[in-house]
Amino acid sequence: FKMTTVEEMEAATNRLLETGAKVGADAWQFRVKNQTPHCKFGEQGVCCRICSMGPCRITPKAPRGICGCDVHGIVGRNYLKFTAGGAATHSDHGREICNTLGHAAPDGAYKVKDPAKLIRIAKEWGVETEGRDIYDLAHEMSELALSEYGKNHGVSRWLKRAPQHTQDLWHNAGIEPRAIDREVSCALHMTHMGCSSKPEALIRQSLRNGLSDGWGGSMCGTEFSDVLFGTPKPIDTEANLGVMVAENVNIVVHGHDPSLSEMICEVADDPEMIAYAKEMGAKGITISGVCCTSNEVAMRRGIPMAGNFLQQENVVLTGACEAIVVDVQCIFPALGPLSKCFHTKFITTSPIAQMPDSDYIEFSAGTALEKAKEIVKTAIENFKNRKPDLVYIPDMKQKATVGYSVEAIVKTLDGVTNSQVDKTGTTKPLVDCITSGVIRGAVAMVGCNNPKIRPDYAHIELMKKLIANDIIVVASGCSAQAAAKAGLMDKAAKDLCGAGLKRVCELADIPPVLHMGSCVDISRMMVLVSELAKDSGLNISQLPVVGCAPEWMSEKAVSIGNYVVATGIDTFLGVDPYVSGSTEITELLTSGVKDWVEASYTVEKDIDKLVDKMIERIEEKRTALGI
Ligand code: SF4
Ligand code: FE2
Numbered sequence: 001f002k003m004t005t006v007e008e009m010e011a012a013t014n015r016l017l018e019t020g021a022k023v024g025a026d027a028w029q030f031r032v033k034n035q036t037p038h039c040k041f042g043e044q045g046v047c048c049r050i051c052s053m054g055p056c057r058i059t060p061k062a063p064r065g066i067c068g069c070d071v072h073g074i075v076g077r078n079y080l081k082f083t084a085g086g087a088a089t090h091s092d093h094g095r096e097i098c099n100t101l102g103h104a105a106p107d108g109a110y111k112v113k114d115p116a117k118l119i120r121i122a123k124e125w126g127v128e129t130e131g132r133d134i135y136d137l138a139h140e141m142s143e144l145a146l147s148e149y150g151k152n153h154g155v156s157r158w159l160k161r162a163p164q165h166t167q168d169l170w171h172n173a174g175i176e177p178r179a180i181d182r183e184v185s186c187a188l189h190m191t192h193m194g195c196s197s198k199p200e201a202l203i204r205q206s207l208r209n210g211l212s213d214g215w216g217g218s219m220c221g222t223e224f225s226d227v228l229f230g231t232p233k234p235i236d237t238e239a240n241l242g243v244m245v246a247e248n249v250n251i252v253v254h255g256h257d258p259s260l261s262e263m264i265c266e267v268a269d270d271p272e273m274i275a276y277a278k279e280m281g282a283k284g285i286t287i288s289g290v291c292c293t294s295n296e297v298a299m300r301r302g303i304p305m306a307g308n309f310l311q312q313e314n315v316v317l318t319g320a321c322e323a324i325v326v327d328v329q330c331i332f333p334a335l336g337p338l339s340k341c342f343h344t345k346f347i348t349t350s351p352i353a354q355m356p357d358s359d360y361i362e363f364s365a366g367t368a369l370e371k372a373k374e375i376v377k378t379a380i381e382n383f384k385n386r387k388p389d390l391v392y393i394p395d396m397k398q399k400a401t402v403g404y405s406v407e408a409i410v411k412t413l414d415g416v417t418n419s420q421v422d423k424t425g426t427t428k429p430l431v432d433c434i435t436s437g438v439i440r441g442a443v444a445m446v447g448c449n450n451p452k453i454r455p456d457y458a459h460i461e462l463m464k465k466l467i468a469n470d471i472i473v474v475a476s477g478c479s480a481q482a483a484a485k486a487g488l489m490d491k492a493a494k495d496l497c498g499a500g501l502k503r504v505c506e507l508a509d510i511p512p513v514l515h516m517g518s519c520v521d522i523s524r525m526m527v528l529v530s531e532l533a534k535d536s537g538l539n540i541s542q543l544p545v546v547g548c549a550p551e552w553m554s555e556k557a558v559s560i561g562n563y564v565v566a567t568g569i570d571t572f573l574g575v576d577p578y579v580s581g582s583t584e585i586t587e588l589l590t591s592g593v594k595d596w597v598e599a600s601y602t603v604e605k606d607i608d609k610l611v612d613k614m615i616e617r618i619e620e621k622r623t624a625l626g627i
Contacts, residue, residue: 001492004240004398004485006457012241012394016317019390023341026334027313032451044581045075051193058581073197075582077190079558082577083206084187086559089329090520091180091217092352093256095149096365097224100259102142103365104135104228109263110365112138113230121223125157138227145220149180156180156216162526163533166540166568170211173596175204175566177212180220184209199584203593210562214523221520225296229262232299232403232517234412234510239484241311242397243304244320247283251379252306252315253297254290255327256518260349260363261293263372264325265301273373277380285380290315291330292477292518299403299517307485308456308478309553310449316344319390323379327363328353330448330554343385347375400489402515404474406528409514416507427528431536434544435627438470438500441544441618444525445475445483445513446560447552450575453607456482458550458574462611463488467512469615470498474528477519479549488513522560526567540568541598544621546614550574550607561601570599572614574607 020027041047041057048065049055056065056074064070069077104110112118115134122129122141129137148157155176159167170176177183187209190196196205226232244250251268253261267273268285277285288306289297297303306315309330315321316338323345324335331348336357339346348355349363349371359378363371404412413430414423433439443466449455459482463473467488475483483489488496494505497512505512516524525547533540547564549557551574558577565571579585594600602617604610 001487001490001495003487003493004396006454006460008396009240009456009485012396013314015392015394016314019319019392020317020341023390025317025338025341028310028332028334028451043578045078045578046071046581048074048077050077050191067193069197072199072582072584073202075579075585076199076202077197079577079579079585080187080202080206080209081191082555082558083209083562084184085555086557087209087213087217088184089556090213090221090559091149091184093328093520094217094219094221095146096257096259097221097228098142098145100365101138101145101224101228104138106135109368110228110259112227114227117223117231118227121227124160145224148216148220150182151179154178156212158215158219162215162530162567163540166530166533169568169597170566173204173207175208175211175596177208177216180212180216183212199582199588203585203588204596207562207566207593207597210559211566213559214526214563214567218520219523219526222517222523225258226405229258230300231407232405233408234401235299235302235403237298237302237304237400237402238397239305239400239481239489240397241306241314241318241394243286243288243306244315244318244393245286246320246391246393248286249277249280249282249284249322249380249383250320251285251287251376252290252321252324253287253293254312254324255331255353256292256329256520257327258293258296259365259368260325260327260372261289261297263368264375265297265303267369267372267376273376273380276377277383280380280383282380282383285376292520293327295477295480295515295518295521299405299515304397305400305481305484308449308481310451310455313338316342318393319387320393322382322386323347323375325349325375326353329556331355342390343382343387345378345382347378349375398485398487398490400484400515401491401511402484402489404514404516406524406531409528412508412510416504427531427535431532433504435536437627439472439504440470440500440622441546442472442474443614444522444545444547444564444569445473445479446477446519446522446547447549447557448478448554449482450551450553453551453574455551456485458607458610459483460486460488461607462548462550463513464496465611466614467493467497467501470500471615471618472501472504473513474516474525475513476516476521476525479551480515483513484515489515519556519560522564526563529567529569538625539598542621542625544618545569546617547571548610548614550610565593565599565601566597568598570602570617572602572604572610574605574610576603576605
């Protein structure tokens with residue numbers, strides 16, 4: 001077993017940038033140089049431009065804005081607005097999935113692939129399921145889920161999944177999320193000029209708005225995606241740019257919403273389309289993915305992962321990409337001008353993410369099949385426009401086993417600690433592995449890439465050290481793709497583990513880093529820790545489990561961080577969320593919030609120290625439990 005190193009990946013990127021230079025392409029590597037050094041006021045979060053008396057910047061000589069707001073109020077408001085942006089984004093993705101569920105029909109483009117899961121959720125929500133037509137039920141659940149976004153009264157239906165203790169903490173702290181959209185609106189109201197400037201109030205709402213994402217909109221996204229497209233089960237796939245095939249029409253799906261990518265995969269599988277591709281001179285069609293949409297189709301279909309966030313320009317630079325098809329979020333506007341340097345069609349599909357220099361083919365649940373056909377055909381017909389002398393696909397890929405939903409983890413780990421292999425249907429065997437010390441704990445590795453951190457380096461190095469220390473890793477988003485590209489999701493990576501974790505990997509036949517899905521699927525991790533807490537009789541905050549986003553960059557990541565912390569999981573960041581300008585906000589996030597939710601943030605930019613601090617925290621939690 002041989003890992004792919006970051007150095008090897010960087011060499012491949014450099015070779016692609018040479019192609020780029022030939023055609024006059026720009027790239028993030030150059031734009032970073034133009035933007036450095038960054039604005040110090042922005043970095044510290046001390047610039048306010050929420051009213052037109054400003055912008056105001058806080059300095060020792062000017063400690064208050066024109067309205068009199070101090071630095072803590074300004075940093076806190078900026079932090080809450082950042083959170084609201086992320087919560088709105090995940091939740092709107094979730095809303096689209098709920099909407100798609102409403103379009104499910106036995107003879108339509110979208111079907112109910114996991115009826116048992118739909119019935120389980122309906123029962124949880126107190127909906128009559130006996131003798132019901134499954135599509136009838138799907139439509140009722142779609143309406144109910146959509147009303148979670150704007151209901152007049154009450155708190156999120158999903159909160160009941162948390163252990164009672166956690167629910168009580170939320171209630172007592174006044175941070176139970178109400179209607180999903182309301183928490184975003186409330187955040188934007190609070191941050192308006194002349195509303196909240198008290199740090200405690202701003203951070204409380206940051207947690208509540210985060211919870212409305214993780215235990216609201218994102219959970220809707222994950223759960224109803226499973227209902228529609230199937231709950232992920234372990235499946236083999238491959239990762240890194242070498243999954244693109246030079247002789248084939250290459251369609252790269254990028255973005256987040258499986259409503260689009262599932263249809264593209266469905267259509268590209270059609271023998272008629274494959275025949276058409278052959279007619280146009282290709283050998284076949286290869287779909288691969290970038291970012292979370294890639295995670296979605298990898299988890300359910302084994303579609304290979306071409307790369308993660310900071311590799312999105314690389315897929316075009318191969319010169320072998322006929323179409324990069326995007327929906328929403330994390331899409332570089334740079335893909336527009338870049339695609340013009342090649343034959344690549346940059347196809348935007350969502351009214352939410354419209355970009356210059358793209359071909360816009362609007363996609364909606366009602367017209368899904370027909371639009372997906374149009375998109376795949378556009379890609380096929382573009383094959384002939386390829387410039388063969390520009391084609392270079394790095395010969396670099398790794399095997400990966402993905403698809404570890406909570407359901408799959410419970411099923412796979414069931415019985416590993418028990419020679420009779422009795423199936424418990426719970427997380428108890430995993431709890432046993434942890435309490436006996438065979439596994440020391442677990443880390444949820446999540447989040448993006450960020451040029452401020454050597455891309456993928458932090459993800460990969462942290463994971464290597466964690467598994468060597470018998471700490472199992474669950475990963476999602478671009479972090480999961482970093483692991484897959486490096487080879488850490490190959491079952492053979494068990495050789496990099498400590499003896500205990502290696503044994504578990506062998507018995508359960510799993511890789512040491514488990515792919516739990518996309519970023520909205522961090523809601524799966526919330527369900528998993530809740531189950532672990534219930535099955536062990538411990539509080540979530542007592543479990544030797546921490547979260548980590550070493551290379552995060554987006555507003556979504558801050559929303560996630562807030563709900564992970566608010567769920568009782570200490571969270572470690574490798575990039576500062578623009579709060580260093582306020583001692584009070586920093587103190588609240590790194591310590592004060594512990595009084596409300598039993599967990600807090602640690603920000604540590606030194607990667608070696610970051611991993612050591614996580615291991616230390618896990619061992620502290622073990623000591624406190626006497627295990
Ligand atoms: Fe300046 Fe206050 Fe307006 Fe912000 S809200 S720009 S600090 S006057
Ligand atoms: Fe993502």
